[in-house]
Amino acid sequence: DIQMTQSPSTLSASVGDRVTITCRASQSVSNWLAWYQHKPGKAPKLLISKASSLEFGVPSRFSGSVSGTEFTLTISSLQPDDFATYYCQQYNSYQFGQGTKVEIK
Amino acid sequence: QVQLVESGGGVVQPGRSLRLSCAASGFGFNNFGMHWVRQAPGKGLEWLSFIWFDGSNKYYADSVKGRFTISRDNSKNTLYLQMNSLSAKDTAVYYCARDQGVALDYWGQGTLVTVSS
Numbered sequence: 001d002i003q004m005t006q007s008p009s010t011l012s013a014s015v016g017d018r019v020t021i022t023c024r025a026s027q028s029v030s031n032w033l034a035w036y037q038h039k040p041g042k043a044p045k046l047l048i049s050k051a052s053s054l055e056f057g058v059p060s061r062f063s064g065s066v067s068g069t070e071f072t073l074t075i076s077s078l079q080p081d082d083f084a085t086y087y088c089q090q091y092n093s094y095q096f097g098q099g100t101k102v103e104i105k
Numbered sequence: 106q107v108q109l110v111e112s113g114g115g116v117v118q119p120g121r122s123l124r125l126s127c128a129a130s131g132f133g134f135n136n137f138g139m140h141w142v143r144q145a146p147g148k149g150l151e152w153l154s155f156i157w158f159d160g161s162n163k164y165y166a167d168s169v170k171g172r173f174t175i176s177r178d179n180s181k182n183t184l185y186l187q188m189n190s191l192s193a194k195d196t197a198v199y200y201c202a203r204d205q206g207v208a209l210d211y212w213g214q215g216t217l218v219t220v221s222s
Contacts, residue, residue, distance in 0.1 A: 001167075034208035041211035043200065044150065046144075050207050053119070069204075087150050091207055094164075101148040 002026055004090055006097030011103040017078045021100045023088035032091035035064055035073045037101075039084045045085075048073065057063040076104070107131040107200050107211045114216030119192055127184040127201030127213055135159070135179040138204035143197035144215075151197075154186065155204065182188045191220045 003026040013019050023033065031051040038044040046055050048064040051071055061076045077081055083104055088097040113125040127139070139155040147170045154175040163175050176189040184201050198217050202209035 032207065036209075038150070043214050044202075046205075046208050047209050049210075051204065053207075055210070073118075087148075087188075089150075089152070089208070094152040094155060096142075096150045096152060 001043060002029060002090055002093055004044045004088055004095050004097040006088055008100060009098060010101045010103060012103045013078050014080055014104050017105075019075040019078050019082075019102060021073045021086055021088075021102075023073075025090055027070060028036055029090040033064075033066070033071045034089045034091060035062075036087045036089065037065055037082075037084045038087060039063045044087070046092045048083070056081060075102075107202045107203065107212055109203065109213035111166050111201055111213045111216035114199065114218045116221060117191055118222050119220055120123065120129060122187070122189045123190055123191060124216070125186040125188065125199055125201075127186075129161070129182045129201075129203075131182075132203070134177075134182040139175075139177060139184045140202045140204055140209055141175060141184075142172075142200045142202055142212075144200070146199040148197075153202060155170050156184070161163060174182070187212075188218070191218075 005024045033051045034068045035048040036044040051066040052064040063074045085099050085101045087099050108130045110128045117123045138156045138157050156175045172190045176185045198215040200214045200215045203211040
C-alpha cells in the first residue's frame with residue numbers, strides 16, 4: 001500500500017502568515033493527490049486536485065505543488081477562515097495523510 | 106445543487122450490524138463513483154470503500170474488508186454501507202462522498218455511529 005506522511009501534525013500561525021504543509025508519498029503517485037480543508041462538524045471541502053489544480057471558488061491564496069513524491073499545500077496569507085485541519089489524499093488507493101491542524105498563534 | 110445526506114447512524118452493541126444510507130440529489134447519481142470515509146473521535150480521515158458508477162467494481166480498506174459491504178441502488182439514487190461485526194474501533198462519523206475522478210468533490214455532513222454496550 002502507498003503510505004502518505006503528512007507534516008506537521010499541528011501548526012500555530014497568525015493571520016497574514018505564509019503557511020506550508022507537506023505530504024510525502026512512499027512511492028510515486030504521479031500527480032494524483034488532492035488537498036481538503038475540514039472544520040469541526042462540517043463536511044470536508046475539496047481545495048486542490050491533481051496536485052495543483054485549484055477548485056472553482058477556492059481563494060487564490062491556496063496553492064499546491066509537487067516535486068517527485070513530495071506535495072505541498074501553501075496558504076500565502078492566512079485568513080481567519082483558514083483555521084482548520086488540512087488533509088492530503090493520494091488518489092491511487094485513496095489513503096489520506098494524517099492531517100495538519102492549523103491553529104491560531 | 107449537489108446534495109448528499111447520510112442516515113442510519115446510531116448506537117449499536119459490539120458484534121451487531123448496521124446499514125448506512127446516503128441519499129444523493131442534484132446530479133446524475135448513476136454517472137459517478139461513490140466513496141465512504143470515516144473519522145473516529147480525535148482522529149483523522151480514513152478512506153473505507155469505493156464503488157464504481159454502475160456497481161460493477163468495489164474496493165475496500167484492509168481495516169473493513171470482509172466486514173463492510175458497499176452497494177448502491179441507482180434507481181433510488183442511494184448509496185449504502187452494510188457494516189457487520191462492529192467493534193468500538195468502528196465508532197466514528199461516517200461520510201459519503203462523490204468521486205470526481207481525481208478527488209472527492211462533494212461530501213455529506215456525516216452520520217455518527219457509536220459502538221457501545
